Amino acid sequence: MADGKRTKSNLRAEVAALKRERTLGAATDLFYEKGYTNTTLDDVAAQLGVTKPFIYTNFGSKPDLLVEICRVGVGSALEEVERVLALGEPDPQTLRRFIPRYVDAVLRRQKNIAINIREEKNLLPEHASELAELRHNFMARIELLLTKACAAAGYKLPDPNVTAFAIVGAVSWSTFWYSPQGRLSAQDLSDRMTEIVLNLVTHNDRTTR
Amino acid sequence: MADGKRTKSNLRAEVAALKRERTLGAATDLFYEKGYTNTTLDDVAAQLGVTKPFIYTNFGSKPDLLVEICRVGVGSALEEVERVLALGEPDPQTLRRFIPRYVDAVLRRQKNIAINIREEKNLLPEHASELAELRHNFMARIELLLTKACAAAGYKLPDPNVTAFAIVGAVSWSTFWYSPQGRLSAQDLSDRMTEIVLNLVTHNDRTTR
Structure with missing residues (x-):
């Protein structure tokens, strides 16, 4: 019973x-x-x-659907950062492990992230505030991870804040142009984007100032 | 008279x-x-x-206003690429000269570019096609510039197409987060973004494959 x-x-x-x-x-x-x-x-x-x-x-209601779609978009990327940060202090290989997971999370939630970016002005004010807070948290966590992971690998970033935005921009932009029916598989894009982002940060072992 | x-x-x-x-x-x-x-x-x-x-x-009409705003956004960036390509064959310093001009063009037309990204689904079909064509041209021209300028400087890009999208993403993303009232002046952001983008491409003198 x-x-x-x-x-x-x-x-x-x-x-x-x-x-x-x-x-x-x-x-x-x-x-x-x-x-x-x-x-x-x-x-x-x-x-x-x-x-x-x-x-x-x-x-x-329709606004409830919109905010939930946006939450899933930011949330999927935030989850990956939190997961890596929860493993303890970053080591020299942390970025190489993290970036493909982050790219995959963005591609998996490509539509949610594109909707989140496009429809910001159509959110109810309380939902817009909630999502702005979530994005702010995400950026703060990714900047922290980047700073620690680069320190562990011996790179000095001249401006971790702008670097974090540049990386998030480079990766998130793929939600607008990437098509699984195109030249690259998701795995190809993930591999290439990982190399590009690693080049962007690791170069700083030579050009510290 | x-x-x-x-x-x-x-x-x-x-x-x-x-x-x-x-x-x-x-x-x-x-x-x-x-x-x-x-x-x-x-x-x-x-x-x-x-x-x-x-x-x-x-x-x-209102759709006429929207498409013209979007044209100005893509057009401002396209103009900078065309201007550099019109100077003749790129040399090793071309990227260092081009990137700050491109970042400045994006910041100057920050609102137009943000509107262009957000309102794509609200364009009339013929306007959406026109802008897709304009964006396609822009990407083709920036990929050409990147390939030639990197060749002139002795860098081999593993994938100029994805690299072009990564750079355009990193720079265009600033239309969503940059505020002239914030920590950085437009000049500061332009300087930092230029270093970041140059690091991204110049690293390839060591990691060619």
């Missing part, structure tokens, strides 16, 4: 999670293809073969 | 140019602050102390 109850309650949670995930996926595809203001909740519902009230009940 | 006519006709052209420039400036500020879909032509008219028909007559 107790077991029966637990199974039932797990299934409910699984169904709820599936509904959320599929709703988020459909909204992400549509906001990415058509833009947020050109997409209605009816479009999202039609994509899923459900009605608009289904989405309201199981997820919430 | 002929002189009188010419003066009159120049003044007309000057007035028309002034009206266009001020309309474009007001629309750029508003689209940047509030987003394209949250801005009405009435908002733009109010900012200029004119009426909406004034804007229709002297400039055109």
Whole structure:
């Protein structure tokens, strides 16, 4: 009886999670293809073969969808930095391990990150503040990781803050131009971007000032 | 009489140019602050102390404003590449001369470039195609410049295409985070970004493969 109850309650949670995930996926595809203001909740519902009230009940309003999509975008990159920082003090190989994981996280959440950048002005004010805070945290953590990892490897960065923005810019930009149907596989892009970013920071063993 | 006519006709052209420039400036500020879909032509008219028909007559519709703002954004960067390529074959110092000019062009047109990135899905289809073509040209020209300038300086780039996107990403990203009211002057950012980009490419004299 107790077991029966637990199974039932797990299934409910699984169904709820599936509904959320599929709703988020459909909204992400549509906001990415058509833009947020050109997409209605009816479009999202039609994509899923459900009605608009289904989405309201199981997820919430259109702004709720937008902020959650953006959270997933910043969150995926932030998770990778936190994971590396949680391993303890960086060593000389930390950047070489971290960068491909970061590039992969960005490519995996390419649509979320592009939507996050494009739709900033369409977020509700409280959601915009929340995401600005999340981005600020991400930049602070990546700057910390960069500073520590470069110190461990013997490189001095002239300006870790601008370097962090340059790296995040170089990698995040791929959300606008990279297509899995193009010349490069995600693995190719990850390999090349890793070399480029490593070149950018490791050069400083020669040009410290 | 002929002189009188010419003066009159120049003044007309000057007035028309002034009206266009001020309309474009007001629309750029508003689209940047509030987003394209949250801005009405009435908002733009109010900012200029004119009426909406004034804007229709002297400039055109809201989509006309958007595409022109985006053209100016891509155009400012494209102009700098064309200017350098027009000087003839690149030499070892070409990149050091070009990069600060490119960074300055991006910072000068920060709002236009941010709007161009954000509002892609709100362009009319024919305008979106025109801008995609312009961006494609820009990327092809910057890749050509990069390849020639690196060859002249004795660097071999493992993948000039991805390197070009990484550089454009690192520089263009500043349109989202840089504020002239912050820690760095535009000159400071330009200096630092130039060093970062040069490090990224010049490292390849050691790590060619």
